[in-house]
Amino acid sequence: ASGSGRWLDLAGRHVVISAGGTREPIDPVRFIGNRSSGLQGYALARTAIARGARVTLVAANVALPDPAGADVVPVGSAEEMRKAVIEASGAADAVVMAAAVADFRPADYRGSKIKKAPGAEPEPIHLIKNADILAELGQRRRPGQVIVGFAAETDDVLANGRDKLVRKGADLLVVNEVGADLTFGRPDNAAVILAAKGEPVEVPRGAKEALADVVWDLVSQRLE
Ligand code: CTP
Numbered sequence: 001a002s003g004s005g006r007w008l009d010l011a012g013r014h015v016v017i018s019a020g021g022t023r024e025p026i027d028p029v030r031f032i033g034n035r036s037s038g039l040q041g042y043a044l045a046r047t048a049i050a051r052g053a054r055v056t057l058v059a060a061n062v063a064l065p066d067p068a069g070a071d072v073v074p075v076g077s078a079e080e081m082r083k084a085v086i087e088a089s090g091a092a093d094a095v096v097m098a099a100a101v102a103d104f105r106p107a108d109y110r111g112s113k114i115k116k117a118p119g120a121e122p123e124p125i126h127l128i129k130n131a132d133i134l135a136e137l138g139q140r141r142r143p144g145q146v147i148v149g150f151a152a153e154t155d156d157v158l159a160n161g162r163d164k165l166v167r168k169g170a171d172l173l174v175v176n177e178v179g180a181d182l183t184f185g186r187p188d189n190a191a192v193i194l195a196a197k198g199e200p201v202e203v204p205r206g207a208k209e210a211l212a213d214v215v216w217d218l219v220s221q222r223l224e
Pocket residue numbers: 078097098099100101102103130131132133134135148149150151152164
């Protein structure tokens with residue numbers, strides 16, 4: 001499944017990939033969610049396995065078949081994803097945060113379903129910040145561990161991406177321009193990959209597998 005020079009270059013490596021979109025519960029039947037199909041994260045998992053890696057796939061709310069050979073950890077909310085990713089990443093060689101993590105969650109979870117009151121307007125939902133998992137990975141990194149983030153931007157794509165790469169302490173940041181159905185739920189993707197050390201790499205529109213293979217090329221270069 002991989003191009004020349006990529007054959008089993010990740011053999012003996014353990015990689016952790018997050019995929020999908022977290023859901024922040026409001027009450028037992030409602031949530032605040034993110035638009036992410038999980039396709040890019042699953043493509044990263046399949047290509048890493050094809051190149052010989054052991055893969056832990058932390059999957060939030062995806063409707064996709066488990067990639068053969070991956071250790072899949074299902075999660076719901078951002079906080080569940082944080083616990084699963086941090087636990088799996090301790091000894092990992094690389095961590096790729098392809099998931100859309102909700103930035104905010106409802107400040108209080110209602111244990112019973114919110115009902116309409118006749119004639120009354122709804123109560124506002126107060127939000128609080130979720131922890132930034134990628135920034136935490138950047139801070140906790142082991143020597144030699146490679147940390148990769150994704151960023152979906154609608155404006156000033158490269159400037160925002162560069163800023164985010166530095167702020168989060170990642171080695172690589174895959175920047176997609178989103179909006180107008182450019183990415184979500186589609187089998188293809190286009191991106192610029194920014195590097196803390198090195199030149200940006202432009203990946204033309206193509207299969208999410210092709211983008212995944214370029215990500216693993218850059219990760220592989222950074223693992224001695
Ligand atoms: N991310 C994360 N934890 C969060 C939010 C984001 O780990 N609480 C990760 C995403 O998985 C992604 C990267 O950070 O790999 C960038 O996500 P993005 O939403 O683009 O960045 P934010 O820092 O949340 O900034 P913004 O205000 O643009 O949403």
